[in-house]
Amino acid sequence: MRPDSRIWSFIVPIAAVILALMIASIVILLIGKNPIVAYGALIKGAFGGRQAIADTIIKTTPLILTGLAVGFGFRAGVFNIGAEGQMIMGALIATVVGINLGGVPPVIAIPVTMLIGMLAGAGWAAIAGYLKAKTGAHEVVSTIMLNWIATYLSSYMVTEPLAVGSGTPKSPEIAESAKLPPLLTIGATEMTSGIIIAIVAAIIMYIILEKTTTGYEVKAAGFNPYAAEYGGISISKNITMSMAISGALAGLAGALEVMGVHHRFLGTLSGGKGFDGISVALIGQNHPIGIMFAAFLMASLRTGSNEMQFVGVPKHIIMIVQGIVIFLVAADRIVRTILIRKKKVGS
Amino acid sequence: MRFIEALFDIFTNPQFYKITLTASTPLIFASLGGVFSETTGVVNIALEGIMLMGAFFSVVFTQITGSPWLGVFLAIPIGMGMAWLHAWASIKWCGNQIVSGAALILIAQGVTGFLMEPIFGQPGQTDYVGKIAEIKIPGLYRIPFLGQAIGQINPLVIVAFASVFATWFLLYKTTLGLRMRAVGENPEAADTLGINVYGIRYFGVIMSGVMASLGGSFLSVGEVGNFRELMTGGRGFIALAAMILGNWNPIGAMWASLLFGVSEAMANQLQSSPILHVPATTKPLFNMFPFIVTLVVVAGLIGKTRPPAADGIPYEKSE
Numbered sequence: 001m002r003p004d005s006r007i008w009s010f011i012v013p014i015a016a017v018i019l020a021l022m023i024a025s026i027v028i029l030l031i032g033k034n035p036i037v038a039y040g041a042l043i044k045g046a047f048g049g050r051q052a053i054a055d056t057i058i059k060t061t062p063l064i065l066t067g068l069a070v071g072f073g074f075r076a077g078v079f080n081i082g083a084e085g086q087m088i089m090g091a092l093i094a095t096v097v098g099i100n101l102g103g104v105p106p107v108i109a110i111p112v113t114m115l116i117g118m119l120a121g122a123g124w125a126a127i128a129g130y131l132k133a134k135t136g137a138h139e140v141v142s143t144i145m146l147n148w149i150a151t152y153l154s155s156y157m158v159t160e161p162l163a164v165g166s167g168t169p170k171s172p173e174i175a176e177s178a179k180l181p182p183l184l185t186i187g188a189t190e191m192t193s194g195i196i197i198a199i200v201a202a203i204i205m206y207i208i209l210e211k212t213t214t215g216y217e218v219k220a221a222g223f224n225p226y227a228a229e230y231g232g233i234s235i236s237k238n239i240t241m242s243m244a245i246s247g248a249l250a251g252l253a254g255a256l257e258v259m260g261v262h263h264r265f266l267g268t269l270s271g272g273k274g275f276d277g278i279s280v281a282l283i284g285q286n287h288p289i290g291i292m293f294a295a296f297l298m299a300s301l302r303t304g305s306n307e308m309q310f311v312g313v314p315k316h317i318i319m320i321v322q323g324i325v326i327f328l329v330a331a332d333r334i335v336r337t338i339l340i341r342k343k344k345v346g347s
Numbered sequence: 348m349r350f351i352e353a354l355f356d357i358f359t360n361p362q363f364y365k366i367t368l369t370a371s372t373p374l375i376f377a378s379l380g381g382v383f384s385e386t387t388g389v390v391n392i393a394l395e396g397i398m399l400m401g402a403f404f405s406v407v408f409t410q411i412t413g414s415p416w417l418g419v420f421l422a423i424p425i426g427m428g429m430a431w432l433h434a435w436a437s438i439k440w441c442g443n444q445i446v447s448g449a450a451l452i453l454i455a456q457g458v459t460g461f462l463m464e465p466i467f468g469q470p471g472q473t474d475y476v477g478k479i480a481e482i483k484i485p486g487l488y489r490i491p492f493l494g495q496a497i498g499q500i501n502p503l504v505i506v507a508f509a510s511v512f513a514t515w516f517l518l519y520k521t522t523l524g525l526r527m528r529a530v531g532e533n534p535e536a537a538d539t540l541g542i543n544v545y546g547i548r549y550f551g552v553i554m555s556g557v558m559a560s561l562g563g564s565f566l567s568v569g570e571v572g573n574f575r576e577l578m579t580g581g582r583g584f585i586a587l588a589a590m591i592l593g594n595w596n597p598i599g600a601m602w603a604s605l606l607f608g609v610s611e612a613m614a615n616q617l618q619s620s621p622i623l624h625v626p627a628t629t630k631p632l633f634n635m636f637p638f639i640v641t642l643v644v645v646a647g648l649i650g651k652t653r654p655p656a657a658d659g660i661p662y663e664k665s666e
Binding site for chain 1 (some may be wrong): 392432435436437440441442443444445446447449450451452453454455456457458459460461462463464465470580581584587588591628629631632634635638639641642645646647
């Protein structure tokens, strides 16, 4: 197996996940818990029963979309670390519109609410794209700032103009007609049909990236901006557009969370799903199909980690796992070197 | 005109200047960290995570040793370790520096959140463990306005400003500094001249860990005496913006940090202004202020500053 073989794009993320789980088990040992018990609880939490599986699938939905958002950005040569803020804006604006669609039939209300969420995310991301194209402001700094602005803006919106009830700050429910019908209902859990939309989005992204001229331009601009510009591709237009498309996907994640899961805007709605998109994109190697599997993996870890809490392992362990995976994917030569050396020793 | 009245009230209050210094100090430390790392050509967005580790472990070590100063010092090696990981991935393995930085932020958030319960018995925030006492500056504290503003001050604030000038001296007046800048501008040429490119880059990145750790410690045992989950709240990134705005120069980074410190202090004072009577529900809008200022400043001025030429580009020796 040559170090530059294409097979590595499958092996590196899988090996990174396994290595990360191994390192995390040492961390679990250090606080005096049994990693086998902990991982057992994790698997039970994610897949133990119909309810658990439904929960995992519900959590997979936004992660596919934020993963696609970040992955699309990477393919186009931008690091969209702002999926969190774009998701918040998508959810917030979709809520504002969704509340007011009472008399509209679902055939119109559902697509309109979704589209509004996508536009909100796209607009929010386009600010960073435009600034990068026009002034060179690095998108990592500007999208992080936009994340915080979105966080505070939304927390203002649900404590003042949109606030209802007491307790957790929340908006009123959106109109019945703007709610996504559940795919199926298991006990008290409604499994969102958003998962279908997320999968369709992944397929569309695959077609755009692999089969269209636009996709070719996006990839070319991401791969080598100077050569692409020489070849007649406008880089500044491409950066803004790529950020907008990336943001639209994150915005859709937010809108679907509102329409299919919570039916209202909550302060805790995004809860790191935008940041998880970074892990998902990197584990999925920025490929739409890979991203779907990575989102499922990440959602399983998230759902399962709640169960881990019961055996005394704080669920933050999942963030450590995620961090180690990203670290190993960033410096993928580490993983390749470990594997090649092992192979040599073995043979 | 209540707003102008409130502003006037804030600007004439010596407390405002003290709060500005307090708000700027973590940014000064962390932006110096950014300067150290990027001068040698390694982008380090992990500052946010290293600050968080510094904030957490200085509280842990203060709890253990009973001395906030020891807490701050013992947390530094942890920050250096985090930075070393980034250096190792970026320099030895030519990894993607931004992605590696993002990974370390996640690891820091995970580790600090994870250890909270086993060490302090509760999630969210730790108990008060003690903080670094302010010192009175002889003579100065007697002067009417100035004395109230800076006459009694946290010694770490002084350390921060001293670090600015020490960093400036190191970078622009010593051979090591010249080598660091050479490696960041043109590693090939530096290598040809016999400069140890990898060694210099490790030094730059690990020093950024020292600085960011100090910045984080200031937030916890410097300012409040305990640790809250995710208490850095984006300051690592604001520090990066300060470094950019300061044109990768320690003195410039200090001025930029002070600017962001002013915007934080202003947001802070406006929302508690007795003249404006800001209702609790609109306070989040004021919290947006420093982030908007950062965004506008970065967008407006970035074209006029220039990063080191080899910033963010891994260097591979040709065989």
